[in-house]
Amino acid sequence: MKEPLFGKTLAQLRALAQELDAPAFVATQLARWLYKQGASDFDAMHNLPKRLRQILGERVEIGRREPERVSLSSDGTKKYLYPTAHARFIETAFIPEGERATLCLSTQVGCKMGCLFCMTGKQGFQGNLSAGEIVSQYRSLPEHGQVTNIVYMGMGEPLDNLEAVLSSLEILTSEWGFSLSPRRITVSTVGIIPAMRDFLKRSESHLAISLHSPFDEERRRLMPVQNVYPLPEVLAALRESPIARRRRISFEYIMFDGLNDTPRHAKELVRILSGLRCRVNLIRFHPIPGTPLASSSEESMVRFEQQLKASGIMTTIRASRGEDIMAACGLLSTKALVGTGREVDY
Numbered sequence: 633m634k635e636p637l638f639g640k641t642l643a644q645l646r647a648l649a650q651e652l653d654a655p656a657f658v659a660t661q662l663a664r665w666l667y668k669q670g671a672s673d674f675d676a677m678h679n680l681p682k683r684l685r686q687i688l689g690e691r692v693e694i695g696r697r698e699p700e701r702v703s704l705s706s707d708g709t710k711k712y713l714y715p716t717a718h719a720r721f722i723e724t725a726f727i728p729e730g731e732r733a734t735l736c737l738s739t740q741v742g743c744k745m746g747c748l749f750c751m752t753g754k755q756g757f758q759g760n761l762s763a764g765e766i767v768s769q770y771r772s773l774p775e776h777g778q779v780t781n782i783v784y785m786g787m788g789e790p791l792d793n794l795e796a797v798l799s800s801l802e803i804l805t806s807e808w809g810f811s812l813s814p815r816r817i818t819v820s821t822v823g824i825i826p827a828m829r830d831f832l833k834r835s836e837s838h839l840a841i842s843l844h845s846p847f848d849e850e851r852r853r854l855m856p857v858q859n860v861y862p863l864p865e866v867l868a869a870l871r872e873s874p875i876a877r878r879r880r881i882s883f884e885y886i887m888f889d890g891l892n893d894t895p896r897h898a899k900e901l902v903r904i905l906s907g908l909r910c911r912v913n914l915i916r917f918h919p920i921p922g923t924p925l926a927s928s929s930e931e932s933m934v935r936f937e938q939q940l941k942a943s944g945i946m947t948t949i950r951a952s953r954g955e956d957i958m959a960a961c962g963l964l965s966t967k968a969l970v971g972t973g974r975e976v977d978y
Contacts, residue, residue, distance in 0.1 A: 636695020637688075638666055638771075639764020641799050642808050652691075654684055663808040670771065672696070697768035699724075709954030712773065713966070716741055716765050720758055721966040722787050724769040725959040726779075729951070734781045737769050738964065739797055740788025745822050746856050747842075749886055751920050751958075751965040752787045761788070763799035770804065782812070784819040785840070787964045791819070791827035801835050814838075820884065822857045823866035832873045840913075841866065843883040845892045846900040867904060875909075882911040886962070887928035887936065898939040911946040918952070918960045 640648070645659035652658075661679060665671040672694055674685040699712040700721075710726040725736040741758040743750070770776055782804065784790040790797045797819065803809040804817065814836035821828055822842045832839065843863070845851040852858040870881060883905070887893045901912065914937055917927035928936075933949055940947040954960050 634691065634693040634695075636762070636764050637662070637692045638694055638696040639762055639767055639799070639803070640666075641763075641802050642806065648692075652684070652687060658684070660808060666694070667771070667803060667809045695764055696772055697765055698772045699774075703957040703959070705954040705957045705959060707953055707956075709957065709959050710775075711954060711957050711959035711964075712769070714738075714765070714769055714772075716759070716761060718759065721969045722761065722765075722769075723959070723964045723966060724773070724786060725954055725964070726773060726775055727953050727959075728775075728778065729953075732780050733775065733778045734783060735770060735773065735776075735779045736786045736964075737766060737782060737784050738786030738788055739766055739784055739790045739793045741966070743788045744792060745789050747822070748854050748923055749844075749888075749917060749920070749925055750962045751967075752962075754920070754922070755787075755965050755967040760793040760796060763796045763803065766796060766800040767803050770810070780816060782817045783840075784817075785961070787966070789822055789824070791821040791824045791831060794827045794830060798831070798834055801837055805836075815878065818880075818882070822855055823861045823863070824857070825861045825866060825869045828866070829869055829873060832875065836876075836879065838880040838882065840882045840884050841870075843885050843901075843912075846897060846904050850892060863904070867908070870908060877909075880911060881908065882913055884913050884915060886915045886917050887933055888917055889926040889928045889932070891925070893928040893932045893936055895935075895939060898936050898943075901940065902943040902945060905945060911948065912940055914947065914949045915961050916950075916952045918955055918963050920962065 642659055642663050645662050646656060649658040665677045671677055674689045677685060697714050699714050701713040703711040708728050712724045714722050716722055720741045722738040722741055724738060727734045740760050742755040743752045744757040745753055747753045804812045805814045818838040818840050820840040844854050851863055914933055917925055937947045937949055952960050
């Protein structure tokens, strides 16, 4: 297989130009054709010498991934199925809402984290996506020109694939890439502390932490990562990291009936988040097979929100979108496609 060109950073394109004995400015030309012009073949790159185009065609391929299928929700959400290397698949959600349109990107095929409430976690882990496979979910999206915000909250744990995620962010936000504002991009994590520290140093995008319970033992039952990176250590790492005022730290909190939605939980959340400039996003649980968990009622969520707000914590209840096509939070999965090498109904 030829090496894909799509997904290379400017530095990587410069290294390729040097390897081919081409002038350094060829790297900038290639970046423009790949990311600004959306070229799908080398013949379209008319300002490159014909011989160089021939050499590129022999050595590498464009390698941009196109979606194979789309599912449309009654609320306007769309879920796209993308192929990846080794005949695997991932899902991407496009969520339009008024003047805002959010794209939810995947970073892995499956996930290692094994969270109790997540369909992707039940799939297990089949592999990391390359930077090109991550960025393809944006550029190959039919609605990519409408996207206002990007969240790395699809399949996989982004910081378990840190280098590819950072390269994809560089392509999305650089002037030679897609020129998107890092303030419009949020990367989610369960709290892998070394990678989280690295991300905060090397990126300007927002960070979201999957929290789900302020109590150690409860969070451990929901999220096995608590055994390796306990929440107190995650919060301590955040407090130690220099975070610019324009940068947002948010906490994702899926609400489970009778488990983490009591006044005691809200009070403890206020205590452990004291002193952090942050936002808490309350999320409805979307039931998945094989779990005893149930979603909190609307009344419980509103009470919880009000208690946090009364204590000075910015809090929102996130609207649930795309549940009827399995595109809502925690529902993305291509388990039925694992090992098939082809598209099947699932």
